Amino acid sequence: MKKDIQKEITEKIIALIEEHGANWTKPFAEIGGSPTNAATGRKYRGVNAFWLGLLGKSVVATYKQWQSLGAQVLSGEKGTRISVPMTIKDKNTGEITGTWFSAATVFSSDQVTGWEAPTLPEIDHTEILANVDKFISNTGAEIKVSADGGCYFSPNQDFIHMLHREQFGATETSSATECFYSTELHELVHWSGHKSRLDRLELKNKHGYAFEELVAEVGSAILCADLGVSTETRPDHAQYIANWLQALKDDKTFIYKAAGQAQKAVDFLHGLQEQERVAA
Numbered sequence: 058m059k060k061d062i063q064k065e066i067t068e069k070i071i072a073l074i075e076e077h078g079a080n081w082t083k084p085f086a087e088i089g090g091s092p093t094n095a096a097t098g099r100k101y102r103g104v105n106a107f108w109l110g111l112l113g114k115s116v117v118a119t120y121k122q123w124q125s126l127g128a129q130v131l132s133g134e135k136g137t138r139i140s141v142p143m144t145i146k147d148k149n150t151g152e153i154t155g156t157w158f159s160a161a162t163v164f165s166s167d168q169v170t171g172w173e174a175p176t177l178p179e180i181d182h183t184e185i186l187a188n189v190d191k192f193i194s195n196t197g198a199e200i201k202v203s204a205d206g207g208c209y210f211s212p213n214q215d216f217i218h219m220l221h222r223e224q225f226g227a228t229e230t231s232s233a234t235e236c237f238y239s240t241e242l243h244e245l246v247h248w249s250g251h252k253s254r255l256d257r258l259e260l261k262n263k264h265g266y267a268f269e270e271l272v273a274e275v276g277s278a279i280l281c282a283d284l285g286v287s288t289e290t291r292p293d294h295a296q297y298i299a300n301w302l303q304a305l306k307d308d309k310t311f312i313y314k315a316a317g318q319a320q321k322a323v324d325f326l327h328g329l330q331e332q333e334r335v336a337a
Contacts, residue, residue, distance in 0.1 A: 095166065096122035105139045109163075115218070116174070116205055117163040128172035136162035166205055174205045181223045182233035189238050189284050196329045198248045200241075208240050210247035212258055217244045231287075238286045239277050246276035249322040257318060271315035276322045283323070 092101045092109035095118040101109055109117060114137060120130055130136075138160050145155040166172060193200070199216040204224065210217050225237040250257035250269065258269065281287040 092117060094118055094122070094163075095172070096126060101139070109137065109139065114163075114165040115207055115209075116166040119161055119163055123164060123169050123172070126172055128169040130164050130169050134164060134168040136164045136168075138162050174203075182227065183222045183225055183237045184232075184234040186234065186238060186284075186286065189242075189286060192284060192326075192330060193241060193245060196245065196248070196326055198245060208244055210244045212251060215248075215251055215253070217241075217248055219244065235281070235287050238284075239281050242280045242284075242286075243273045243277040245326065246273040246280070246319065246322045249276075249325050255321060255325055257322070268311060268315060271311060272318045272322065275312070275316050276319035279319060279323050280326070 092106055092115050093099065094101070095116050100106070109115075117137070118126070120136070123130055139162075141159045141161045143157050143159050144153045145157060146152065147154050166174070200219055201216055202219050202221060204221055208217075208219050219241055222237055225233045225240070227233045228236060231239070247269070249255050250272070252258065257272070278287075
């Protein structure tokens with residue numbers, strides 16, 4: 058694989074960011090995407106979203122909330138503590154004067170019985186790309202598929218979670234097929250950074266969570282081009298990256314740093330293909 062593909066795609070992404078900005082649309086019909094409360098339907102934000110996502114929990118609720126839905130937390134299950142913002146009001150005027158954070162314990166949907174995820178459309182608009190499926194399979198990554206939540210990599214449990222292919226649709230700039238495979242390859246790049254492989258995820262402590270998202274999306278763009286998923290770098294990649302660049306104060310030098318790490322991830326994943334051929 059030629060090294061210059063990294064520079065070529067990175068430059069295209071920068072150009073597309075300038076053109077499309079942060080108008081990125083998620084390409085899948087998710088129940089939660091970001092971790093979601095099963096009772097209220099609200100998506101968690103900030104630290105709670107990051108913490109629950111890191112633990113691989115996509116649909117959660119408190120014990121009483123699950124009961125209100127007719128579900129029951131399984132015996133022996135331990136909940137996850139999250140922070141809940143509470144308002145401080147003036148006793149005399151009732152005016153809100155501040156905020157403090159209380160704690161709540163939530164349980165994920167796989168810790169309860171008596172609840173089923175909403176039914177989703179069963180029409181598959183994606184095309185099966187055998188070469189890409191084989192590439193992903195050869196890595197040996199554990200991939201769990203369900204309609205419950207979004208697409209993510211869980212470092213703690215070392216698995217990728219994907220939504221069903223039927224949940225992916227086309228955007229204004231990409232087909233359903235491109236959306237599905239670019240998302241799966243994005244999560245595969247995250248997977249490559251696990252401590253048992255490239256041990257890259259600690260860079261989040263240095264550069265922040267947004268940096269790892271840049272690595273994963275640039276890596277996905279490179280793999281999409283390399284495997285024939287997309288013949289051109291798509292605006293979807295750039296629009297997604299633009300969101301994370303804002304978190305990095307629009308410092309585009311982070312793209313080049315992320316591109317270097319992305320190329321290492323791509324090379325690592327290609328190396329797993331070579332190991333597979335040798336073993337065969």
